[in-house]
Amino acid sequence: MESVLVRLLGVVSIALGAAVALLLFKPDVEQRALESAVVMFDMALAMLLLPLFGSYRAQRGQSTWWPLVGVVLGWFVVQACGLAVMFLLHWSASVSRLWWLSWTALTALGLVATHLSVQAVLGRRRRVGRDLRTVAVVGAGDHCDTVLAHIAASPRAGFRAVATLNTLGDGRQRGDGLPAFVRLHEFAAWVRRQHVDEVWLALRFSDESTLLRVLAEFSGDLVNVRFIPDVSSLVMFDRNVVDLVGSPAINLMASPMTTCALLQKAIFDRVFAFVMLLVLAPVMVPIAIAVKATSKGPVFFTQRRKGANGRVFRIYKFRSMRVHEENPGEVRQATRGDSRITPVGAFLRRTSLDELPQFLNVLRGEMSVVGPRPHAIQHDDHYRTIVDGYIHRYRIKPGITGWAQINGFRGETEQVEKMQARVEHDLYYLKNWSFGLDMRIILATVVKGMRHTNAY
Known part of the structure; x- marks a missing residue:
């Protein structure tokens, strides 16, 4: 209809x-x-x-x-x-x-x-309770409770839970008042008697025997049977089922961003970066002059960083340190009172103005406005083996600012625990991305992120 x-x-x-x-x-x-x-x-x-x-x-x-x-x-x-x-x-x-x-x-x-x-x-x-399809849920434990909670929290979807079958058979009474069955034949008889529209199987992959018994029980009925597998212990980011060469596949470790989300983010990034470069040009030109006039060396500092899917690019910053030699294969992070930092550079780093040229990276498609901050490649090679989930930061483009940065995790990471906390915030961002979250991070960066005690 x-x-x-x-x-x-x-x-x-x-x-x-x-x-x-x-x-x-x-x-x-x-x-x-x-x-x-x-x-x-x-x-x-x-x-x-x-x-x-x-x-x-x-x-x-x-x-x-x-x-x-x-x-x-x-x-x-x-x-x-x-x-x-x-x-x-x-x-x-x-x-x-x-x-x-x-x-x-x-x-x-x-x-x-x-x-x-x-x-x-x-x-x-x-x-208001009209045009609803009734659902009986088969399962037990947290996954079953989550499915029922999602049904209750999404009235616009048009489903209403009416009963459950506890696959553990422990007879535990539910606090939500739904009829709870422990025997399949009693559950099936009630579903038929009440003309329930759908049966949802909130089961683990290991519950194959239960799945087959329920399918056999309802094989002669015109009731929709849907399988909502519990993959919480397996998936890295989400539970999206995708079509893969004509077969349904569950993303266990894959990019958490859909094609539509990536397109939306890319369009916003390019437009925002172009506008910001125009607006900030009167600020960036004096900064470039100050950097050049107060110390020897180029205006911009460039360094190889990893982008989306591990692709390497050169990141741009206003140079904030005196030109110096690094030992091969070593990148030393800036520390408090670092003698390499120039007076102008110290101000730029405290206010994050040294990162304004990264809008060029965004315009070139190498970075995003919001995303996990990129680290030196040498740091990537070091931390990926000791910090859980570190490499998954690079499933999307790195950003000028991010969820970790506005929550205080920026600057020096002299302890592994600090990097672990930063990575946890980055993974939270990937799992919960939305356009609204990006806007929130940008606003927070403008309001409170221009100065930070950890930036030196």
Whole structure:
């Protein structure tokens, strides 16, 4: 029903977008007839093509954003096909370009608004207990409790837990008031009697015998049976199931960022870095002059660092130390009262102004605005063998600032425990990334991160 409603409203959005564009540009009668024919063609084409882009596949408990991306992309493909037909029929010169562009933009907005409105209405209905699918959960322990808690915390998804089967068979009573069974045949009889819609198996991979017994029990019933495996002791970052050459696969150790998230982050990084370089140019030029005038050597300090997936790049900083020789294979961290640091460099390091040139690295795609701070390659080689999870910091691009830095973990790491704490904060960021978290980190960096007692 939801899919049919969205399809109908989508067609209405196409017609409405075209009508509003016609009112804005008022073409002559001959143009209006031609453009009406184009609209009718694209409406018919949209009904055929939009479903191919997953525009109408939003399912309970799944993200609403991918269907939005699909419907906009699908609409652009429909318009591209319509434009190709107009060229073939030699109609393109007779159709108003302003009208066509306005229609395209207005319809895209209308399709997005339609999807969001339908989801909002359905979410409101489900929050008040309507349009719900009942779920009986099979499992025991923390994983089962987590699944039940997620159902309770997501009323918009449209599920309601109604019973459990305790696979440990200990007869433990639940505190949430749900009927709790310990025998499969009693549980199955109750599910059939109450016409429960779905059975979810919150089991470990080692519970294969239970899985097979439940599947055999319900093999003759029209009840949806879903497996939600407990992989908490196995996965590094998340529990995302992905399609891998046509087969479902669970990411145990893989990048925690989806393609959509990486694209969103990359676009923001480039735009933000470009704007910041323009805004900060009046600050960066005097700093460059001061560095050059107060000590011998280049304005910029460059050093090889590891980026995403271990790719090596050269990081840029304003030089804050006197030019000196390092022993081969050794990089000595700055310490309090370090004689190598110049007076100008000390100020730059305390205020983090020495890191402003890293916006060039962001613009080049080597770094991100927010992410784990990159370390010298020699430090990477040292810490990766003694700090748990260290290497997984490089599953995404390193950042100018990060979750560890705004929580006080920056500067010298003379103790392994300090590096371990920094890495734990970096991994927390990877596991919990969101665009909102990035904005929070940037704001915190501006408000309190420009000066820090650990930076010297």
